[in-house]
């Protein structure tokens with residue numbers, strides 16, 4: 001069907017108002033609660049513009065003044081990875097969640113929730129520091145000697161580049177972790193009298209023992225297949241087979257279905273599984 | 288542990304490249320960013336990054352030619368030595384990024400592939416799929432993480448920079464920052480401060496930029512006394528997808544592959560586009576510019592689309608400005624092969640397939656050529672003395688600026704794929720100079736500074752923070768004031784500028800500023816209060832907005848992105864050769880006079896009440912003499928002839 005503007009959206013089922021239900025939480029450890037907002041319908045909105053309008057409105061559905069919902073975003077183009085949340089029960093980026101589409105699937109309301117695998121900071125904002133900490137643990141970088149002028153990097157086949165590009169589009173959004181049954185939430189409360197630095201160190205130790213998640217497994221694949229990155233592949237493989245490594249993955253394949261960047265996560269995981277086996281055998285004999 | 292501490296504000300390409308180089312040189316770097324640095328705006332860049340390369344060299348290209356294209360594209364408004372140095376470094380920068388693992392596209396033989404971009408004849412642009420900025424950003428992010436592990440870098444992500452701390456001699460000794468989660472405000476002593484906070488598109492409401500590009504860090508530094516160069520030069524991209532939250536870029540390549548721009552002849556014709564017959568469509572670019580058609584240069588396309596919707600009232604939609612960018616006449620197979628990536632973006636955000644329905648597009652604010660004024664040290668050969676503490680140094684001792692937030696490299700107009708280059712270049716190039724400054728300075732001064740200096744700064748910012756909570760709750764809504772500011776700025780200070788409109792806009796902005804200072808918060812909590820952070824950033828948009836408007840008001844000429852029809856250079860109207868010649872002579876006289884009068888950097892300083900004071904500075908054009916930019920000017924050829932003849936004796940005299 002085509003409407004007067006030439007778009008293929010359905011014109012007939014447009015409601016006068018959009019009902020948005022948000023699972024809110026005032027701070028870490030606080031009890032979550034639901035709040036409903038009503039907005040006049042407009043075409044071509046996405047969930048980010050809905051949240052912007054809620055902020056500008058400053059009232060809930062009953063007309064009560066409420067603080068604006070806290071959420072994270074930056075690029076609004078599905079490239080920065082900031083705006084991940086659970087929308088109508090599905091983890092995804094808010095900036096590409098089009099309201100007209102959501103209403104087609106579920107006309108009565110739009111439901112927004114924070115991700116459940118990361119500690120809530122406030123409302124839809126969660127603490128994803130763990131994702132970046134994992135990148136340290138797996139040495140997700142190319143260990144160049146220096147930043148001087150030493151000519152170009154090694155030549156690479158188109159095939160290699162295409163694979164590397166697919167993997168290096170990972171924007172650390174966390175969708176794959178939210179969907180993974182093996183990736184569990186870790187919330188480390190601060191002990192009384194513990195200094196910020198001590199707390200961070202303890203938190204890091206705990207997270208480093210937990211499952212690294214599909215994204216990190218694919219990053220090991222990426223850096224181990226880079227010609228220079230391969231030079232310290234063994235160190236990454238040690239981490240791969242260590243605590244929180246590949247053996248935790250139950251191969252449920254949920255991750256690959258939700259990745260907004262369509263990263264072939266399970267292919268990488270399979271490749272890493274084989275690399276892990278070989279590495280273990282080698283270690284066995286080397287030791 | 289390193290004993291020199293540099294604080295870097297911003298973790299886009301500029302901030303990260305400075306951080307990694309400073310860390311390599313042994314400094315301790317504290318990196319402050321509103322978002323995790325991996326989520327910085329730089330990840331949005333799609334097109335690529337320019338440099339001379341082995342292939343273009345064999346076609347006659349050189350570093351000098353890249354330098355010249357950049358300067359010509361910028362309408363000669365930038366100092367030439369830094370641009371020359373940047374073009375010289377470019378191939379080495381791409382090599383380095385290649386070593387860091389950036390997934391540049393490859394040729395079948397395994398070399399890096401390059402494409403051609405606007406404003407040049409050579410395929411200089413290296414690219415990584417359709418997300419070059421993201422790939423470059425990630426490579427730098429990874430290196431900085433490496434330095435974080437070794438303890439050289441400490442990150443403050445989700446922290447906001449509130450302003451510099453200057454001692455009684457006006458030397459920067461650190462800055463004040465706030466944790467956006469706990470709202471804690473603290474000061475950090477530093478030996479040098481680097482501002483790499485990106486562009487300021489959010490001042491225009493919606494733009495192609497990210498939400499963090501609100502110019503707040505620059506504004507706070509400007510309000511502390513830093514000079515701001517060329518504020519009025521704002522690049523507007525001709526084709527963006529209007530969205531209610533953002534205007535997303537639609538690459539020029541859509542027109543490159545044969546896309547046609549049109550509006551219905553009957554304004555706001557209610558029929559769907561495919562039912563409007565060919566003769567009832569107005570292909571205005573093709574009709575008005577038969578020679579260039581849909582591929583007129585960026586600034587012209589922008590102006591025509593803007594005019595047809597505003598002045599001529601021919602927008603496709605009644606309550607939204609847009610024109611059709613039509614690809615539906617092209618074979619699907621071709622579209623998928625050549626434009627797949629960008630068409631997917633349209634489909635993803637509009638929910639409409641551009642292969643079967645014409646896209647709706649409109650120009651959007653895209654880039655700020657202006658920014659913090661920075662210095663440089665020139666060599667006799669016309670390049671920069673690398674390692675000089677003057678490079679990228681603002682007029683406040685101890686504060687450096689780089690990336691999109693400086694005014695240094697792009698003059699009156701930026702060429703595509705040159706910005707990623709200037710960001711990485713300025714970060715890498717400035718690092719040794721910053722370290723030289725730090726080492727040369729008052730050794731150990733950081734520890735001897737009176738604690739009152741920091742306590743006072745902390746008190747000031749806490750007071751500003753608390754003041755928001757004391758405001759009456761019935762004040763204006765900051766989000767609505769921001770929408771108004773965006774509307775005023777977009778209408779008066781983007782594509783076409785008129786003096787009376789700029790005057791009116793200035794009045795309106797003053798009024799909005801007064802309202803913003805009284806605006807009310809709907810969130811009065813002190814935990815992750817985004818409402819307050821927004822309201823405060825909004826207040827800080829006004830000094831920059833006013834500098835943009837004032838700069839535009841005062842510059843009575845057309846240059847690059849700054850277009851005032853009232854002061855446009857005439858076309859040649861005569862047919863008769865003698866008369867044509869006479870007109871061309873007169874044109875060149877006027878051009879020479881205009882160059883004498885206006886080929887100057889606009890420099891804004893912020894008065895205590897937030898008003899800009901403007902003065903002008905000479906531009907170093909000693910390497911390539913300015914010449915007319917004759918893109919699309921009727922009679923361009925004869926003008927060029929006359930201009931060349933005039934240059935000859937001068938060139939002979941200077942040799």
Ligand SMILES: Cc1cc2nc3c(=O)[nH]c(=O)nc-3n(C[C@H](O)[C@H](O)[C@H](O)COP(=O)(O)OP(=O)(O)OC[C@H]3O[C@@H](n4cnc5c(N)ncnc54)[C@H](O)[C@@H]3O)c2cc1C
Pocket residue numbers: 296297298299300301302319320321322324327328329330331332333334335336419420446447448449483484485486495496497499500501502503504536653654689690691692703704705706707708710
């Ligand atoms: C859609 C789009 C496409 C583009 N494509 C290209 C292209 O193909 N080629 C090209 O050369 N250029 C392109 N550009 C331009 C280029 O992307 C930018 O100019 C460049 O990325 C800017 O980098 P930066 O490091 O200066 O700043 P940014 O990447 O914007 O980073 C700014 C940093 O500062 C931080 N920050 C800001 N304010 C504060 C504060 N108050 N406190 C703390 N931190 C703060 C932010 O968190 C962020 O980390 C494009 C731009 C857009 C909008």
Ligand code: SF4
Pocket residue numbers: 179180181182183213214248249250251252253254255256266269
């Ligand atoms: S395949 Fe592994 S990583 Fe992916 S969802 Fe399943 S358990 Fe998690």
Ligand code: SF4
Pocket residue numbers: 169170171172173174175176177214215218258259260261262263265
């Ligand atoms: S792999 Fe995909 S889903 Fe997982 S973090 Fe990366 S981009 Fe997000």
Ligand code: FES
Pocket residue numbers: 072073074075076077078079080081082083084093094095096
């Ligand atoms: S805002 Fe960047 S991914 Fe959605």
